[in-house]
Amino acid sequence: MRRLALFLALVLFLPTVEMIAMPPEIAYADGHRRARDAVGRGEIRPLEQVLAGVRSAYPGRVMDVDLRQRGDNWTYHIKLLTPDDAMMSINVDARTGQIRSVSGGR
DSSP: HHHHHHHHHHHHHHHHHHHSOOOHHHHEEEEEEHHHHHTTTHHHHHHHHHHHHHHHHHEEEEEEEEEEETEEEEEEEEEEEESSSOEEEEEEETTTTTTTEEEEEE
């Protein structure tokens, strides 16, 4: 019975501690700072440059951009709404600006 009570207390309490430790706006600011620092060090290209390349290849309206890092690899994940209202997902190597994959669209 004690183990169950301890387990329930931990399961209910730990998410609260995590939310207190890192509110969403701080997590966003930290991610933004890391991205800005990576651009400053020349590890990745600025978003404006990457979007210019994407727009020249695929016309449309950018709906969302997400920058992800796995080890030393950075990738921009871009969601684009095409002129004919189809959603595209475009993955771009953030270091080179090269389009790696495209899905969706018509």
